[in-house]
Amino acid sequence: MIQFNNVSFGYSKQKLLYTNINLELTAGSVYGLLGKNGAGKSTLLKLMAGLVYPLHGKLSVFNANPTKRAPSFMHEVFFIPEEIDTPSLHVLDFGAEHMPFYPKFNNEQFLDYLKEFDIPMTNLNNMSFGQKKKVWIALGMASNASLIILDEPTNGLDIPSKRKLRKLIASVLNEDTCIIISTHQVKDLDSLIDKIILVDEGEIIVNTDTDSITEKLVFKLSPDISSTEQYLYYESSLAGNLIVKERTPEDETTKLDLELFFNAGINNKNGIKQLFN
Amino acid sequence: MNNEFSFRRVLLLLRKNFKENGRRYLLMFIAGFGIIFLIYGLLIVGSFHNMFPSGDRKMLFTIGIFLGGTLFSASFYSFFKSQPKTIQFLLLPATTGEKLLISFILTQFVYIIVFLISFISIDWLMCTIYNEFVSIPKWIVEQEKHYYKATYLFNSNTVLIKEILIMYFITTSIAHLGSLSFINNAYVKTVILFVLTVVALIFLNNKSLDLMFPETVMPRGQYFTASLSIGDKHQPIGIVKLPNGWFTTIAWFLPMFLYMSCWTMSYFKIKEKQI
Amino acid sequence: MHFHSNKAIYIQIADLICEKILSGIFKEEERIPSVRELAVDLEVNPNTVMRTYEYLQDLAIISNKRGVGFFVNTESIERVTAYLRKEFMEQELPNLFKNMKILAININEIDQLYQHYLQNNLNNSNEKK
Structure with missing residues (x-):
């Protein structure tokens, strides 16, 4: 599903963060991306989503080049960053404004997930950080994108929400989906992860199940x-x-x-x- | 959904933009409208025994259209300051062209139309009020009384509307490009860069003219010249000019070129944007 | 579900299902939760539950009826008992013996306590009736 062939990346050409990495990710799994602070976890995720471009090498995601940013690629990718930012909109309007861009979006699921997460039906401005984050997670899961990237999803979530997130991830995973989770809090999600990618100092130490x-x-x-x-x-x-x-x-x-x-x-x-x- | 340009997606993006930023746009509109209204109010209060000044109104119109337009354009991508918002924007499934079209429509059409309509209506309203309540001093002779009748700004033929519009399109395009290029203080940085570029161009133009011709043969000054004198400096025997057609071509080509390059560069700025 | 650390998760889930069969919550020839239902309930990866179900199929405790789901086999109680017995004998008894040896506990003491336990249990279940 995702293939890195000798990919190099750095925010400047002199100082490469990743040199010639090879990595393959397959569908049907929950990947746990582990690494120390500053090890380049977020960068790896951004490479997959086409938010940063490799300097060398070939990177393909569903046989497409992410840097092309074609709509047909982007509606299969949902990226939920660690920090989130939401417009001042009613939560249902927020969903309605995103829905038409994702052909597989399921509004019933979106409403279900919001209910699961105890999201009040109100303007996003009146919500706490954790609630906003849950709205984003609900939106991402309801988009039914094939690649869901969660950067530190449990940050800001309270204890019951973490539990509901685990249930949610278990319920949306299927053979065509790939969920990638980068996390420091391994205990939050360790029973869900079935593949592990460990990165340190710009190299992939392990990619295994x-x-x-x-x-x-x-x-x-x-x-x-x-x-x-x-x-x-x-x-x-x-x-x-x-x-x-x-x-x-x-x-x-x-x-x-x-x-x-x-x-x-x-x-x-x-x-x-x-x-x- | 296909990867080609989709009009439906443009409408969706437009609706999303208005939903998300509608409140901000409304506040900007109220502020702008309020300022113009206030200044008109002051003008009218000061003119009940005087003529309604058209120069001040023209100045207000020009400042409003340029300052407001460039400020609006330069702040269009200020959300690039927020990484999550940028990620959302970049990953929203629509083509770069469709995304760019939203800022194009808003800065090049919506702003100018809203501005023109509000300005013309304020102007019309204020002129009507003035004409209704003006008290013409007794000593004014009959022939001069028509000076005390306010005419609508757009009825007067002294407003260079075509030139102003062209300048508006070019400056806002530059400001728009600036907002894509600078994440913080886009407006100030763009203005500084713009001024520096203009000064540098004038300087380079002068230098290159200097290399080609002696200063003495440039009759219209040393920085810009469209003609050269032949013969003695004090008693030239003739003047060499560029063919007339060239002027119209340059006058048409230069703004067009600037405009197109701004928007082409903006397109690639979004396309190549990394975070 | 809280998983303890000495066994792989899929085995712990298998143990759980076996206990449910023994206690009669999952009855013979009845459908057990689907892979996804159980994964959501236990908050684990569906692939892990799939592995549990394959493991239990190998032990002939459950079987997969295509398109319908997983069912508890007939005579599975015997198989479950055998499986859990084997697990107990191979894993838990050695630990118990080790501790008995360290603490110098005689097997007769244990036997006494066990008989006492059985007696108590019998009384309790009689009271309930």
Whole structure:
């Protein structure tokens, strides 16, 4: 669905952020894009949406070139930025003004989602940041675009809304959709993510599905660290040691601990890269 | 929906623009209307025993059309300051041409039409009020009494409406391009750049003329000249002029060229806009 | 649903469905929630639920009737019991033994407590009736 072929990008030609990256994203999955602050997560998302243009290489999204910004491409892409800005309009007018641009827009879904999110039927000006954000999310999901990009969607959402967002994402995903979520708060959405892209310092460290991670790695809390075993990464605390190690056939599969996996990927880049590439 | 130009999408974009910015437009209109109305009011109060000044009204008209028009055009893309709004604008499924057409319609047609209609109606209203209530001083002779009858600004043939309109279209196009080029303080930056460019052009023109001809043969000054004198400086034996047809061509081509390039550049500014 | 950390999520969901079958909430030959319904309910990726259902199909606990949905198989209670027994024997018992050894707990003590538990449970269920 999305293909990066030797794509390079930088806000200036002298200082490249990404050099010759190759990446493929397929439909039917929820991608979690992880990386530290300033690692270039948002930039990667903007590349896919055609908001910034690659300096070199070929990038295709649904076999189209995003930089052409053709309407037929754009009505398949919905980008919800971290910060949002809404006009002073009644929420229903807001929906009505966007609806005709998206051929697959479903107004009933939009109203349903607004109800799910407890959005008051009033002017957007009277709403809090979190409510405005939920209106945008509802709009994006109701557009039925094939590629939905959410940059830090849980920022500004209260606890019940995060739960409803998870339900919403689970309900809209189908074989033709690709949902990409960039997030710092991995715990908010980790049971929904089934593919992981980990970026650091302008390189793609991992692009894999969570099944292969749990297939290849074991995450566990162990009271002691034995020097004979090989760990990819561990964190020590009074409660014990959180360890990441390569899984042997004897080991049971464990639940993926995204936070631990993230730290392992950042701190032991080569170890993780060797396993997954 | 196809990727070709769609008139329906233009209408949708236009409606969206009015819904989202309608309140702002209305406030701008009320402010502008109020200012013109107020100034007319002051003029009329000061003129009940005097002639209704047409020069002041012309000045007001000219300032209103240029200052208002360029300010409006230069602030059209001020929402580029907000990254989310820019993302929304760029990703809205419509072609660049359709998006550009919205600012074209608003700055090149809607503003000028609204301005002309409101100005003419204020002018008409105020002239009527003046004619109704004016008290002509007793010592004015009968033959001069017609000076105390206000004529509508657009009935007078001294308003260079064609020239003003051409200038309006060009300056607002430049201001519009400026609003796409500068994110902060677009108006001030565009004005400064515009003034600097004009000064530089005058300077370069002079330099290049200087290279070709000695200063002494340029009879109409050293910065602009359309003719050259032949022979002695004090007793020229003839004047060489550009053919007449050239003037009309230049007078037509230059504004057209400027106008077209502004809008072509605006198109590519939007097309290549990255965030 | 809160998932604990020692098992893959799809297995935890499989366990959940097995428990529902044992407790009679999902009855034999009845339809169970669709992949999407369960995914929304548990707030997990539908692909994960799909994987659970494939896993349970391999264990012959549920089967897929095309176009209708997933159904609990006949005789699935026996299979579920066998599956959960196997899981208990292989995973939970070793842990229990390990702790018993550390804390020096005799198997007879456990047996006593277990008999006591059974007695209590029986009384409780009688009272209810």
